[in-house]
Amino acid sequence: MSEASWYDYPQYFDMLFRDETASEVEFFQQAFERYGNGPIKRLFEPGCGTGRLVIAMAALGYDATGLDLSDPMLSYMKQRLKRRGLTATAINGDMADFHFDAPFDAAFCTFNTFRHLLTEQQALAHLNCVADCLNDQGLYVLGMHLDPEEEYDPVVERFTSRSNGTVLKTVISVPQSDLKRRQETLRIKLNAVQRSGKKVRIVSEFPLRLYTAKQLKRLLKKASDRFEIVETFDFGYDIDDPQPFDSELLEALLVLRKIG
Numbered sequence: 001m002s003e004a005s006w007y008d009y010p011q012y013f014d015m016l017f018r019d020e021t022a023s024e025v026e027f028f029q030q031a032f033e034r035y036g037n038g039p040i041k042r043l044f045e046p047g048c049g050t051g052r053l054v055i056a057m058a059a060l061g062y063d064a065t066g067l068d069l070s071d072p073m074l075s076y077m078k079q080r081l082k083r084r085g086l087t088a089t090a091i092n093g094d095m096a097d098f099h100f101d102a103p104f105d106a107a108f109c110t111f112n113t114f115r116h117l118l119t120e121q122q123a124l125a126h127l128n129c130v131a132d133c134l135n136d137q138g139l140y141v142l143g144m145h146l147d148p149e150e151e152y153d154p155v156v157e158r159f160t161s162r163s164n165g166t167v168l169k170t171v172i173s174v175p176q177s178d179l180k181r182r183q184e185t186l187r188i189k190l191n192a193v194q195r196s197g198k199k200v201r202i203v204s205e206f207p208l209r210l211y212t213a214k215q216l217k218r219l220l221k222k223a224s225d226r227f228e229i230v231e232t233f234d235f236g237y238d239i240d241d242p243q244p245f246d247s248e249l250l251e252a253l254l255v256l257r258k259i260g
């Protein structure tokens with residue numbers, strides 16, 4: 001098994017997350033309807049990866065832009081847009097340091113992408129950049145796993161996905177977790193067997209910042225001149241089932257609104 005970056009294998013990333021896309025997209029639309037201030041047309045996703053969400057929103061008629069640091073991810077997104085005859089904007093950039101001239105009506109960043117920002121400074125820079133590029137009262141849907149307050153043993157998650165004759169086995173584990181440094185290492189093991197019989201086996205590790213509900217609240221308080229918390233949900237993506245933002249919330253899906 002060779003070491004590589006998970007994000008250099010966009011097709012396998014996409015296979016794993018594809019089933020989540022429809023419920024996320026439905027939730028975004030419901031949140032726009034319920035909490036938005038007027039029509040929402042222009043959308044932005046920082047850390048858009050393969051563009052699975054940007055593409056789905058473009059297919060619904062939104063004017064969508066995704067930004068990511070990974071060229072393989074962005075190339076994959078452009079290819080898929082072309083294949084489907086859709087238009088969206090793919091930009092190579094850092095989600096802690098970006099600027100757009102024309103503002104967006106809403107933005108979204110789910111599935112722990114925000115946790116790639118390893119320091120409070122980067123996280124706040126990101127929130128400020130997102131606020132700067134949103135219209136007044138623009139929405140920001142932010143989703144991530146949170147840690148419980150007490151020590152716990154991380155679980156190992158195993159998934160099998162199938163597409164176009166490829167069988168993909170993905171194992172996600174957390175070999176290291178440092179609560180003091182607020183950082184964990186995520187290990188992704190991919191084992192793909194393509195229709196041709198070709199095998200791809202890689203292991204990828206990268207750090208993510210840890211947040212308990214309290215720590216995330218504290219961070220958002222520091223950005224409270226830019227965003228207010230409108231409502232909190234979980235990864236059930238059920239707009240009619242808001243959840244208390246407390247230590248029990250381990251899959252956080254926040255709807256934020258730009259102050260202004």
Ligand SMILES: C[S@@+](CC[C@H](N)C(=O)[O-])C[C@H]1O[C@@H](n2cnc3c(N)ncnc32)[C@H](O)[C@@H]1O
Nearest residue numbers: 047048049068069070073093094095111113116
């Ligand atoms: C877990 S993937 C999520 C992709 C996408 N949001 C989704 O839900 O399918 C995280 C993505 O964030 C990107 N990323 C990590 N750090 C970044 C940064 N500082 N600026 C821009 N993109 C970043 C990675 O390249 C990767 O594509």
